[in-house]
Amino acid sequence: MSFIHRISADNCHLTADQIGSKALSLCKMLAHGMNVPPAFVFETELFRLYENNRQLPESFMTDLRFTIQDIEIRSQKKFGDKDNPLYVSVRSGAAASMPGMMDSFLNIGMVEDNLKTSDEYKRYINFIKDYAALVHQIYLEELLEDSPEHGLEDKSVLQNMIKSYLACFEQQIGEVFPQDPFEQLRIAVITVLKSVHNRRAKTYRMLHDISKNEVATAVIIQQMVLGDMVGFSGSGVAVSRDPNTGQLPMMGEFVLHHQGEMLVGGAINPEKIALIKAHDTELFTTLEQHIAALEIIYEHPVEVEFTIENGTLWFLQVRPVKTSDEALVNFVVQMFEANHMTADKAIAHVPPKIIERFLHDSVDPDHKQPVLDTGVGASPGAACGQVVFTADDAIRYHAEGKKVILVRHETSPEDIYGMYAAAGILTARGGLTSHAAVAARGMGRVCVTAVKNIKIVALDGLMMVDKTRIRAGDIITIDGNTGRVFLGEVPLKQKKPSRAFYKLNQMAAKRARMAIRANVDSLAETDIALDFDMSGVGLYRTEYAFYKEEDINNIRRMVLAETIQERSEIADHMRTGQIMHYKNLFKKTRDLPIAVRLLDPPLHEFFPDNPRYLPELAQKLGLSESKLFQRLRDLKEYNPMLGVRGCRVGVLYPEIYIFQIKFILAAAIDIAKETGIYPNIEIMVPFIGFETEFQIIRQQILSTYESAKHEDAKLPPVKIGAVIELPRAALCADQIAKTADFLSFGTNDLTQTVIGISRDDSPRFMTDYMRKRIVPFDPFVKLDLSGVGMLIAIAVEKARKANPDIVIGLCGEHGADPECVDFCEMLGFDYVSCSVFRMFGARLSAAQARIKADANL
Numbered sequence: 001m002s003f004i005h006r007i008s009a010d011n012c013h014l015t016a017d018q019i020g021s022k023a024l025s026l027c028k029m030l031a032h033g034m035n036v037p038p039a040f041v042f043e044t045e046l047f048r049l050y051e052n053n054r055q056l057p058e059s060f061m062t063d064l065r066f067t068i069q070d071i072e073i074r075s076q077k078k079f080g081d082k083d084n085p086l087y088v089s090v091r092s093g094a095a096a097s098m099p100g101m102m103d104s105f106l107n108i109g110m111v112e113d114n115l116k117t118s119d120e121y122k123r124y125i126n127f128i129k130d131y132a133a134l135v136h137q138i139y140l141e142e143l144l145e146d147s148p149e150h151g152l153e154d155k156s157v158l159q160n161m162i163k164s165y166l167a168c169f170e171q172q173i174g175e176v177f178p179q180d181p182f183e184q185l186r187i188a189v190i191t192v193l194k195s196v197h198n199r200r201a202k203t204y205r206m207l208h209d210i211s212k213n214e215v216a217t218a219v220i221i222q223q224m225v226l227g228d229m230v231g232f233s234g235s236g237v238a239v240s241r242d243p244n245t246g247q248l249p250m251m252g253e254f255v256l257h258h259q260g261e262m263l264v265g266g267a268i269n270p271e272k273i274a275l276i277k278a279h280d281t282e283l284f285t286t287l288e289q290h291i292a293a294l295e296i297i298y299e300h301p302v303e304v305e306f307t308i309e310n311g312t313l314w315f316l317q318v319r320p321v322k323t324s325d326e327a328l329v330n331f332v333v334q335m336f337e338a339n340h341m342t343a344d345k346a347i348a349h350v351p352p353k354i355i356e357r358f359l360h361d362s363v364d365p366d367h368k369q370p371v372l373d374t375g376v377g378a379s380p381g382a383a384c385g386q387v388v389f390t391a392d393d394a395i396r397y398h399a400e401g402k403k404v405i406l407v408r409h410e411t412s413p414e415d416i417y418g419m420y421a422a423a424g425i426l427t428a429r430g431g432l433t434s435h436a437a438v439a440a441r442g443m444g445r446v447c448v449t450a451v452k453n454i455k456i457v458a459l460d461g462l463m464m465v466d467k468t469r470i471r472a473g474d475i476i477t478i479d480g481n482t483g484r485v486f487l488g489e490v491p492l493k494q495k496k497p498s499r500a501f502y503k504l505n506q507m508a509a510k511r512a513r514m515a516i517r518a519n520v521d522s523l524a525e526t527d528i529a530l531d532f533d534m535s536g537v538g539l540y541r542t543e544y545a546f547y548k549e550e551d552i553n554n555i556r557r558m559v560l561a562e563t564i565q566e567r568s569e570i571a572d573h574m575r576t577g578q579i580m581h582y583k584n585l586f587k588k589t590r591d592l593p594i595a596v597r598l599l600d601p602p603l604h605e606f607f608p609d610n611p612r613y614l615p616e617l618a619q620k621l622g623l624s625e626s627k628l629f630q631r632l633r634d635l636k637e638y639n640p641m642l643g644v645r646g647c648r649v650g651v652l653y654p655e656i657y658i659f660q661i662k663f664i665l666a667a668a669i670d671i672a673k674e675t676g677i678y679p680n681i682e683i684m685v686p687f688i689g690f691e692t693e694f695q696i697i698r699q700q701i702l703s704t705y706e707s708a709k710h711e712d713a714k715l716p717p718v719k720i721g722a723v724i725e726l727p728r729a730a731l732c733a734d735q736i737a738k739t740a741d742f743l744s745f746g747t748n749d750l751t752q753t754v755i756g757i758s759r760d761d762s763p764r765f766m767t768d769y770m771r772k773r774i775v776p777f778d779p780f781v782k783l784d785l786s787g788v789g790m791l792i793a794i795a796v797e798k799a800r801k802a803n804p805d806i807v808i809g810l811c812g813e814h815g816a817d818p819e820c821v822d823f824c825e826m827l828g829f830d831y832v833s834c835s836v837f838r839m840f841g842a843r844l845s846a847a848q849a850r851i852k853a854d855a856n857l
């Protein structure tokens with residue numbers, strides 16, 4: 001059985017698994033009329049046989065001789081010949097490209113007796129050195145310290161060097177350096193096969209997630225073309241465009257009169273590729289044209305290795321080059337605009353996860369500051385500023401024009417105004433879907449949570465990370481992309497989305513079927529979401545209607561009030577401010593759908609968690625300290641995640657929900673009258689567990705609506721729906737759907753309640769869980785399709801059966817997770833909604849999901 005294939009245009013049908021990506025790239029270049037030195041490839045099956053049997057198959061030497069014969073005929077040179085010698089390279093080539101990680105041999109076929117010129121002598125010395133290093137891991141130049149530095153053009157000096165190298169080889173290895181070219185070739189092939197298991201390759205596979213199945217290599221045997229020849233000769237590496245910006249022209253490096261080894265190994269200083277133009281304009285144009293063609297074939301910027309041998313251009317390798325995010329987006333848009341790529345191809349080519357990074361600053365990768373500690377990168381970007389420990393201080397510093405990082409154990413709605421004022425938020429506890437993270441992402445503030453080693457003594461204005469003490473006013477830098485925290489100011493790189501970024505977004509918007517909505521918590525975020533082309537608001541959390549101190553104190557009074565009469569008096573106080581709040585919101589959203597969620601957090605979250613702040617608060621609220629303590633004790637919950645929160649607030653304290661509904665409706669009437677535009681309001685009822693809860697709250701909304709309509713006929717219609725965040729609600733979705741206009745899956749809470757892992761505590765052990773492979777990823781970041789997803793699928797099917805017209809959306813943070821978006825597309829969701837700055841990624845994912853769905857039709 002034979003394992004060889006000629007590298008030829010006819011073999012483009014072979015797969016990278018069979019012959020490796022490098023050999024396939026050579027076949028493709030030949031198919032496009034490029035000059036490639038004659039070559040053969042031993043397929044990966046040879047590697048597998050060698051692994052299993054610890055020896056090469058019987059047919060190997062016959063294959064090897066056939067290979068060389070064929071290359072001899074095509075190159076018109078002779079292997080081992082003195083006058084017209086053929087030298088070959090032996091290169092590895094895995095299915096997944098691993099540049100430089102496995103071994104390669106050059107100049108196989110050199111024999112001492114055949115050497116004639118100084119160039120050949122030098123090449124032979126390199127050959128001996130490389131062979132000893134690769135085959136025997138012996139580094140001869142380290143042993144031969146007295147190698148001459150001068151006289152290297154002198155043949156006798158070079159001959160003496162060769163003698164020393166050969167003698168040293170024999171002494172170290174105990175055998176003479178092989179002078180039989182076929183023996184050199186056999187050993188080289190075996191060494192390349194073995195190099196699959198070297199440390200470099202293993203580490204590379206681990207770092208790049210290359211699976212065990214891909215652990216194999218093909219072996220390429222190819223005629224050497226010589227950049228160190230006479231005439232116009234040299235070696236170069238070209239990149240089709242700037243890999244940092246994605247802009248043309250082609251760039252690269254070139255060394256005159258040297259083999260590529262010297263360039264790649266960094267042994268000599270290269271020239272700019274434009275040097276070629278000065279020598280041979282026509283050759284340079286050919287090089288440019290071929291490289292431009294390769295970009296189109298690869299649908300990606302490429303890196304090309306080439307050699308010029310006495311005026312002839314030879315291509316040795318092409319591979320997709322690693323680009324910056326910006327370069328990739330510029331590339332696909334330019335390809336689309338030049339009709340080299342369809343819109344679908346361009347959209348499918350960009351990983352959605354890179355899109356978010358366009359909108360945020362990042363830490364300059366060249367900085368040298370050590371990392372103080374690492375937590376969870378909960379909201380992307382990077383920020384540096386002075387440390388403050390309270391929301392009030394954040395506002396005070398901000399008013400003085402200072403940048404601040406708000407440091408808290410964890411945040412709650414009462415911190416929200418301080419979060420706005422801060423450039424970044426750092427919390428000791430929490431995770432990716434904790435309040436701090438969700439709120440910060442919405443506001444576009446940088447956030448790092450779950451920084452385990454920090455100890456905060458806020459009242460003393462101090463935080464400690466191990467032995468480092470950081471006081472209020474000291475500067476720190478936080479990196480929300482990676483979770484790193486640095487002491488002092490670290491230089492930041494500012495991001496500015498390019499024209500191509502917005503163009504790609506436009507293309508994705510056109511292609512996506514699902515609408516992309518935004519979770520907004522403020523007017524400023526609504527403006528940004530409108531700028532980012534939101535199709536509507538998928539979640540407005542009304543707890544953010546109380547972010548001013550006066551409002552939060554009123555809601556505190558409302559919670560503490562003991563009679564309906566008292567509550568309604570407080571509501572009267574709040575009326576004007578609250579209506580104005582919703583009016584400002586509806587003025588911006590106009591007739592776009594806006595899902596307004598009734599109050600959701602457990603009520604204790606409106607109060608400070610540190611008892612030392614309570615006396616001051618009691619004074620502000622006009623209550624006695626003992627009364628405040630008493631009421632807060634009544635409100636205390638053991639598991640507030642599952643206590644009096646969401647619709648339970650509306651069931652147990654109907655006045656709270658009813659005043660919210662009244663204010664929302666009053667604002668809608670005012671807007672309809674003032675602008676003639678009817679706000680498109682969807683009232684969301686959170687944390688439904690029982691369909692009866694939904695009925696009770698729905699009834700509250702309907703009767704409040706009826707009386708408002710009775711008073712003013714200008715009241716626009718409103719839709720009423722449920723947020724599905726509890727397993728029971730998902731399993732009984734048909735019962736809820738019967739009377740609901742829409743269902744929105746709150747996957748943050750649904751993940752927490754389905755898996756039974758609290759979203760705030762999960763970072764304490766999720767990393768360990770991932771390390772132990774109990775879970776493949778953090779389910780608060782990527783939707784757990786087989787568990788939570790399964791439940792969603794059941795709920796959607798049941799809901800649609802009970803109410804075919806029901807609108808279905810998702811408003812958890814998973815709304816920007818590409819796999820979750822794909823899943824929603826499959827289930828026919830109407831929209832996904834996510835934090836404002838994640839909308840671009842979600843839109844690209846939605847377009848990609850649609851493209852995939854159309855391809856599978």
Ligand code: PEP
Pocket residue numbers: 438539541600725745746747748749750811812813
């Ligand atoms: C959710 O639970 O997914 C949700 C959107 O609500 P929140 O994050 O406000 O709990």
Ligand code: MG
Pocket residue numbers: 725746748749
């Ligand atoms: Mg929720």
